[in-house]
Amino acid sequence: MDLKIFIKERIFFILINIVTLAFSVSLLRLLNVQWFPIIFLTVINFIGMLSFHIYDYIRKKKYYDEMTINLEALDKKHLISDVVEEGKFLESSLVYNIISECNKSFNDEISKYKRNNSEYKDYIEIWVHEIKTPISSCRLIIENNESEITKSIKEEIDKIENYIEQSLFYARSSTLEKDYIIKKLNLYEIVGSVINKNADFLIKNKVKINIDNLNKEVYSDSMWLKFILGQIISNSIKYMNKKNSELKFYCNENKEGIILSVEDNGIGISDKDIDKVFLKGFTGENGRKFTKSTGMGLYICKKLCEKLNLGISIESVEDKFTRVSLIFPINKIMNFS
Incomplete structure (x- = not known):
């Protein structure tokens, strides 16, 4: 988490604090309050404001730095939700909830894709086995009616079988480890x-x-x-x-x-x-x-x-x-x- 970005994000709030402090000092002087209590109150107010911002910066920097380190260490970035914890400030809760929802949606899409892919693979395998029957019938007809024409037809059938086999092995290639x-x-x-x-x-x-x-x-x-x-x-x-x-x-x-x-x-x-x-x-x-x-x-x-x-x-x-x-x-x- 960059300090410059943190200060830039809070610059409006800091300016309001300074203006409010300046107004308070002016008001106290108009009421004839001595300089010592004014300076004392101003210093206390400034220390309190500075302490709050330093504490806020440290806890947020720690949270976001851990998130960045975990993300860089992951080979599969979509698993970030598994290593990110919900922080103790509002923004961290919002970020955590958004990441969790995105991850859930992503997993749902993956499951849908896997189902569709499995159905497609099953269909290809069934189609390949079904189409082998008419191809075998064609080969039998060719064997019983040999001629130059049927030889040419057989060559084309060989090509068809090669493309069919190619489609079957391509469909199976994504799940080869099971086959x-x-x-x-x-x-x-x-x-x-x-x-x-x-x-x-x-x-x-x-x-x-x-x-x-x-x-x-x-x-x-x-x-x-x-x-x-x-x-x-x-x-x-x-x-x-x-x-x-x-x-x-x-x-x-x-x-x-x-x-x-x-x-x-x-x-x-x-x-x-x-x-x-x-x-x-x-x-x-x-x-x-x-x-x-x-x-x-x-x-x-x-x-x-x-x-x-x-x-x-x-x-x-x-x-x-x-x-x-x-x-x-x-x-x-x-x-x-």
Whole structure:
């Protein structure tokens, strides 16, 4: 609490006190009162007024300083009402009541938002499961009526399934801590499973697969890790424009942990876009030029990696390569063992 502000706030009251004191002195002199009692009364009055203001300043400064310190110490500022106490002066009671009411209203809004978000998540999950039925029916019809046209339809259905899966995992990402099982995984098996799932897409685009040094064990959630790798593969295939397209999967190990890299020899990413690829909805030049991208794939991957305590990074050189790396920290691995 600043002393200048305190004095400025009370300047009118102080001036009234001085004027009143001056008027009292003048009146006493007109009544022929001697100077000694006048001076004595003036000094007593002045000391009393000064003492009151000093006391008031000290108690208010202590209260507001404690409030400021508590606020600065909080990571979540909206919890200030939990650490603020009601003071012994009027303004502190008003401030305390206002903060309490605001906090109650804020908590009510959060509860409302959580309910709406939970309902939306439940709806998405139900919708995803329901829509799988007509998609499965479409696949069955295609298998029984194979032709060039049905092959093209199957490719579009694969894309639809990918977007549906993306929406499901995005809806679940906010409550990931309730929906994952950490266990020991073999990266060779995980990568192999994801490659098999995307086999048709890889074969159609004539992508050569190169696997090296993947026999590593890490701790993570199998379902979420497969989704992340699936999104990275899908992204790589979108931006391949070479006859000899190649997708490499390999592992390195250092002091920080095990690093799984997925590298393609596609069109690459420009220097001005490379720092933005994990932003929500960012498509960049490649997204607008080569394909209609949603800009959500890598954003969701980044979000899920943070929830799973995994690192994720990207390197690229235009017209040469793009490398996305997943880092499984050693300390995180050891914590689960």
